[in-house]
Amino acid sequence: MTNAVTYELLHRDKKTGARRGVIHTPHGDIQTPVFMPVGTQGAVKAMRPEQVADMGAEIILANTYHLYLRPGHEIVKEAGGLHKFMNWDRAILTDSGGFQVFSLGQLRKITEEGVSFQSHIDGSRHMLSPEKAVEIQNALGSDIMMAFDECAPYPADRSYIKDSMERTCRWLERCKAAHKDVERQSLFGIMQGGMYKDLRRESAERIVDMDLPGYSIGGLSVGEPKELMLDILDDCVDLLPEDKPRYLMGVGTPDYLFEGVERGLDMFDCVEPTRIARHGLATTSHGRINIKNAKFERDFTPLDPECDCYTCRNYSRAYIRHMMKSGEMMSAMLISNHNLHFLIHMMAGIREAIEEDRFTEFKKEFYEKYGGFK
């Protein structure tokens, strides 16, 4: 019995915890560290899938909660699975829906069994449990499935976090028991424990004991100060096994990517690149720009003069600003393309730097241009 997903460590940076590896999946290899674009409802917003592949993305993320409610996982299964449904033949990671249902506030109720909630679309009642989250992700057919967990809020007191973390561990056992075809899809466990290092350690021990093909660090980037998050990361990345991929959930700005990589994390995802694009914000090698700004009215240079993406090769800031001001989808299409390319290209640079033991130098050079972070 071979796990669907395996990790191969290629090289470790001599001066930091950064590591260069490959994740092997049934839908191709993923060079790590990797940034994963998000296709919440079965599409990376404003992008054709082959455009996402062409810029080098080897894996995207999709959301169990959204696809369960609409169109429904049975429909995706009937379509031949999510890869075929959405026309993406590379790897897919699905979250468990936990993050979304816990975020519903008044609309949800937590029990040992799972979380009952009302749909944000039509108010209909549903129950998400470890078994249900696995059933849905089995139907979607993602390469990497995430365990059903509680991403606890910040701040939260120790007893809440302890109870939540322990329940998440029990739920992980149920997820593992429910997931049968481990050669087709791999289930990743999620470390919780809030900002309490001893609880993080306990969580890590319990989930690592279950010998899953990969692990994620959850419950961070939930509103805590950046220093606190980095302190927690310093302490807990090494609690995860070296021979498995390590995934930091919901993180995708350049600064967090650098910090995560430096500490030995391999996988990252965030909706930000396409979300900010719809608001006219572009991430460039010289920092973030707002294309709606009047100073770009007659600026016939590309979004980022150092970028060779489709957008930067063919369009000026003046044009993209015009598209944005005119309410044309083209602005979101072009900026999304650039923002995703920027992060994917940045990660390629990071991987090369790790191979050459110059991650620290690369990070420094990046920030000298990018600014805003020491």
Next chain:
Amino acid sequence: MTNAVTYELLHRDKKTGARRGVIHTPHGDIQTPVFMPVGTQGAVKAMRPEQVADMGAEIILANTYHLYLRPGHEIVKEAGGLHKFMNWDRAILTDSGGFQVFSLGQLRKITEEGVSFQSHIDGSRHMLSPEKAVEIQNALGSDIMMAFDECAPYPADRSYIKDSMERTCRWLERCKAAHKDVERQSLFGIMQGGMYKDLRRESAERIVDMDLPGYSIGGLSVGEPKELMLDILDDCVDLLPEDKPRYLMGVGTPDYLFEGVERGLDMFDCVEPTRIARHGLATTSHGRINIKNAKFERDFTPLDPECDCYTCRNYSRAYIRHMMKSGEMMSAMLISNHNLHFLIHMMAGIREAIEEDRFTEFKKEFYEKYGGFK
């Protein structure tokens, strides 16, 4: 002195007025009869320009009124012209802005000089005149410029139409006088005259006397019964010279395209393919479908099983419906692609049929599948 745009008649259908030709322009040849996608504000909505080119479009239309108000024609000129600004290196036709300013109702005032109007964007006051419309189009650098005319409403009494038509003729003389660089861009004249055949004839005589490189029939498809429009077309297409392209403005549904081609028209444009796409409507070889319809929920066939466009090769009705219901831009991107491809592919079929003197048979076969029209 050579005109920028010239027409070459290749073949005339033996049984109808349909004709097969080529329009030569500074940005490439256009096989006619042709359907021209519309890029109102400098983008064919929800499409990358190379996708429009890849499906065979050789010319697109852009709107003078919109580009004059935003971003401003001077900015487009500074950018290197509209082709460069919008990343489209094939031919462009610009309208004159007349249709839009006359449609403004209370916000505009007509004089012999031109039309003064308030911007629909910010209420600022502007004047569009024959000279101004030419100046703007010169700045945009379109291959084909349209004369500044009044597209008179329907119904309208004879004296209104006569006055309007005569003013449009005087304006055409001013447009011609204002347009200097005829080797770079060609100015087309527009026939008016409402539903009055004698006024159409008078209009045609006067504009043909000016020996312009092409002519359009304006003032049709403005709400009159289809039979009346076809009756007017029967009478006035032949009033235009055989050695110049003939353009029917604002027409782009399959039935009108077939009727126009049958009567000897060469060029057509319409915003409909991309506009209806944003509402979930697809034109298929078996008629129009509304993708929001519940019956498509588990329909894993393409929008049009006989279509080989990008959309139909890669996505199911179920997926496109899911995108539409989920508010994803992807639905407009995919349906726009299909709808444009459908009309462009249909026109290619029409051209082939004309070459083989079987236009009538092709039209009959088309409607046997498409339905809804005898």
